[in-house]
Amino acid sequence: MTAALETNGLGKKYGRRWALHDCTLTIPTGKVVGLVGPNGAGKTTLLHLAVGLLTPTSGTITVLGGRAGDGPSKLARVGFVAQATPTYAGLSIAKHLKMGAWLNPTWDGDLAKRRIEQLGLDPSQKVGSLSGGQRAQVALTLAIAKRPELLLLDEPVAALDPLARREFLQGLMEVVAEHGVTVVLSSHLVADLERVCDFLVVLEASHVQLAGEVETLLASHHRLSGPRRDPRSLPASQHVIEESHTDKQSTLLVHSDEPILDPGWTVMPVTLDDLVLAYMGQAHSEREPQRGLRLIP
Amino acid sequence: MIEFQLDTTSGVATYLQLVQQVHQALQLGFLEPGDQLPTAQQVVAKLAINPNTVLKAYRDLEREGLVQPRPGVGTFVIRSFPDTDPAALNRFLGTLTNWLDSARAAGLSSVDIEAIYRTAIRNSFSEAVA
Structure with a gap:
């Protein structure tokens, strides 16, 4: 299977600050990828590099087997909806669709019309008069009507109320079911993406902290609690991601590909x-080691 | 046709929730051989979940021999569960009730009993895995 997106040591520097650093990542085709991290973690930078709006400072990025943003034929295969779902407030929905047809060689006019109908929107309506949720749906319609193989969405649901959020994701998943498009959507809240994504990438402090199939990630991480003990006494196959201790009890989040059989643990x-927070927490403790917190052997 | 629900707080994987709901519907007679399951597209349009999750659940059900996909048409139930022997069910219920009575008589609380039960399940099933 070819990768939809592949990066190798990818980095982007603004002035002296790395917005994204040493990012090595492979996203298989056909996945719905959740790109999660706090604001300023590098999510937008990564997406802009993938579209070709930015060029890397270091490393490489390959999109659908070629260079990112490499000419009109590559751009036609990638759909992108930027943050805050930009549209032209003064133009009607019909004019947006007309513009889409002019600008995109692979435009599927029937699909666009059908979707606007399904959403119950009047094509003559000016986009500026729509609700946030409706505007997001129009932007999504424009992006999918060009029939991309890879669809990149930057914080598509952040500004939407819960109902609009659900409707947006329902629409998006219908597209995935129908056309098998690979989707990358970013959010600072994993809860927004939990239902839809089957591949997770956690970005924090410009670094990839965690990446993999959701199912594999969930199956290989466990929360253990039991009588207080030193995490260093665990078998080598168990890697501690997060730990907390009281004077009597230890609670750990561990990565282990083998089942935990020690009867001392619940x-x-x-x-x-849990996973996203644990890996983000790990990024923090690496940056600022907490002194004074010693583990009892 | 059955309609799937999702409990996001249960901690049970989404595809497994779908599998369990089909099992339950078969057991309760809501689904019978010949009935069609909703298409992946219908399920995702309602639940806003990843279509691969639905397909995975349907593949699991197919592997169990309960459903069969007909290309271009949909996925259909081909078999229901064989009825579990009611005598066996009653026997195990009886044994467990006796055990619970003696545990209570020994002064164990329901919390104690649940802890024992969970440990026993884990031991029994991890032996089966190992």
Whole structure:
């Protein structure tokens, strides 16, 4: 299977600050990828590099087997909706669709018309008079009507209310079911993406902290709690991601490909939310080591 | 046709929730051989979940021999569960009730009993894995 997106040591520097650093990542085709991280983690930078709006300072990025943003034929295969779903407030929906048809060689006019109908929108309406959720749906319609193989969405649901958010994701998943497009959508909240994504990338402090198939990630991480003990006494196959201790009890989040059989632990599954927070926490503790917190051997 | 629901707080994987709901519907008779399952597209349009999740659930059900995809038409139920022997069910219920009575008589609380039960399940099933 070819990768939809592949980066190798990818980095982007603004002035003296790395917005994205040493990013090595492979995203297989056909996935719905959640790109999660706090504001300023490098999500938008990564997406802009993938579209070709930015050029890398270091490393390489390959999109659909070629250079990112490499000419009109490559651009036609990639759909992108920027943050805040930009549209032209003074133009009607019909004019947006007309513009889409002019600008895109692979435009699917029927698909666009059908989607606007399904959404119950009047094509003569000016986009400026629509609600945030409707505007987001129009922007999504424009991006999918060009029939991209890779669809990149930057914070598509951040500004939407819960109902509009659900409707947006329903529409997006219908497109995935129908056309099998690879989707990368970013959010600072994993809860927004939990239902839809089957591949997760956690960005924090300009670095990739975690990347992989959601199912594999969930199956290989466990929350352990039991009598207090030193995490260093764990088997080598168990890697501690997060730990907290009281004077009597230890709670750990560990990565292990093998089942935890030690009867001393109560083993609980982890949620995607747990995972994201644990890996983000790890990024923080690496940057500012907390002194004074010593582990009792 | 059945309609899937999702419990996002249960911690149970989404595809497994779909599989379990089909199992339950078969057991309760809501689904019978010949019935069609909703298409992946219908499911994602309602639940806003990844279509691969639906396909994975349907593949699992197919592997169990309960459903069969007909290309271009949909996925259909081909078999229901064999009825579990009611005598066996009653026997196990009886054994467990006796055990619970003696545990309570020994002064164990429901919390104690649940802890024992969970440990026993884990031991039994991890032996089966190992």
